[in-house]
Amino acid sequence: MIKNTYIQSVYILLLLLLFASCKKTNWRENYREKEKSPFGTYIISEEATSLFPRERITFLDENIYDYLLFNAAEDSTVTKNYILIKHSAYKQTRETAQELLNFVKQGNTAFIALNYFQENFKEALEFTTNNLDEEVWSIPKLKELKGEFNLVHPDFENTSYTFDRNIQRNYFLQYSNTKTQVLGTTTVGGEKVPNFIKIYHGKGAFYLHTNPIVFTNYYMLNGKETYAANLLSYLPSQEVLWDVHIKSSKFSSEQTKQPSIFKFFLQHTTLTWFLFVSLAGLLLFMLFNARRKQRPIPEIPPLKNTTVAFTQTIANLYLNENDHKNLVDKKIAYFLEKVRTKYLINTSNLNTEFIEKLAAKSGNELQNTKYLINTIIALNKKIECSEEELIGLHKMIENFFNK
Structure with missing residues (x-):
């Protein structure tokens, strides 16, 4: 058994170094060996030499x-430990699982801690799992998940390990009793169910755990490092x-069924240069083309002057109603308003002085001006007007201003 060599004061110092400079803590479960966020595995990977001091x-x-x-030719008498601590073995193909099974069968050992095991892997080792919190994804909901773990070994059986967050109720549901040994349990609904088992396979064995979260930085710095050390012991x-699980297989036939066109180009120097030059040319074309062309300026039609149309509409309304007197009054009002604004003459008294002054400023003959003003005075006094009188007034006003 590997003894726990961690020093609590060292962890406190690491905690300050890791989180003091963080403006915002990332609480996502990532299980990355170089990630110093709470649920990365930076500390456990850095302390691997302490866990395996002579190896x-x-x-x-x-x-x-x-x-x-590519290492199958090594001395088959030298056995090894394989360690994988991740959320799921998503880069594990069927061929990868089979190669790993053969590796353990020859006398090696594999320690795998995952939230989700591949179906083909579970079928090969004859076990199933049950995750009651499989649908829990959000950080606040995961934070509410607590758990209590135990180890079956006599050296640890009197110790319970409590965890305060992100502990999914994930455990082994079925397994072969003839080749499986339960090494650890978790409490679910008041009942202890296995979450850490050993499955014998050929000359070697698999150690499987359903809660990889216990190996993350958060629990390494919160007094739970002993549980992780005991598991690896x-x-x-x-x-x-130690599998950091960062790359897919280059040689698995399952990977080559759907080859990437970019990988094909990158495997040949000439095609690689062709790809880069083409992309650079396309980028330059888009850049210069965008600078030379501008969006067409939309034509904005000027606002239409609807005053004439409105006047015609009103005039037609009065004509249809035979209200000639009303139109005569409006024509007179229009004439007097224009005289006031154009010639600056007071129109309150249409006397001889007004007529002489209007004729002089407008350039019209005095006789014609006098006749127009007298017609206006006469029509203004009438109660009703005929259509002929309206037309005559209209023509006289038009001739006056067109002079």
Whole structure:
């Protein structure tokens, strides 16, 4: 068993360094080895040398399928530990799962902590899981999920580990009793159900855990690091392959069924240059074309003067009603208003002085001006007017202003 070598004061210092400079804490579960947010796995990966002080640790920079494919010729008598701590093994194809099964079957050990295991992997090892909080995704709802874990081993059986957030009720539902050993439990509805099991497979074994959240920075800094250390202490003392799970397989046939056109171009130097030059040319074309062309300026039609149309409409209304007197009055009012504004003559008294002054300023003959003013005075006194009188007045006014 690996003994716990963590120092509490060191964790407190790390906590200050990790979160003091953060303006806003990222509470998303990411399980990234280089992520210092609460639910990254930076601390557990950094402390791997303390957990396995005498063993060589390799952080895989390639898919486990590719690694095993090209390292199968190594000494088969040297066994290794494989560790994967993630939300789900989404980069694990069916071929990857089979290669990992063969790897363990030869006498190696695999420690896998996931929220979701691949179906083909569960079928191969004959187990099923049940996650009662599978539909819980939001950060506030996850924060409400608490849990209590126990380890079955005699050295730990009197210790309970309580966790205050993001603990999904995820456990193993069915498994083979002949090749499975329950190593840890979680309390669900007052009943202890397995969340940490060991499945023997060939000469090796799988250690499976349904709550990878316990390995994140948040719990490494909140006094729960002992539980994580105890879980990993079940692994034998041998070389460790730590899967950071950052790349898909390059050689799995399942990956080559749907090849990427960009990957094909990047595999050939000439095609790579062709791709880059084409993209650069397209970018330059769009840039210069955008500068040379402007959007057409929309034509804004001028506002229409509807005064004439409105006047015609009103005039037609009066004509249809045979209200000639009303139109005569409006024509007179129009004439006098225009005289006031155009010639600046007072129209309150239409006497001889007014007629002489109007004739002089307008340029009309005195006799014609006198006749127009006398007609206006006569029509203004009438109660009713005929159509002929209206037309005659209209023509006289038009001739007066057209002079």
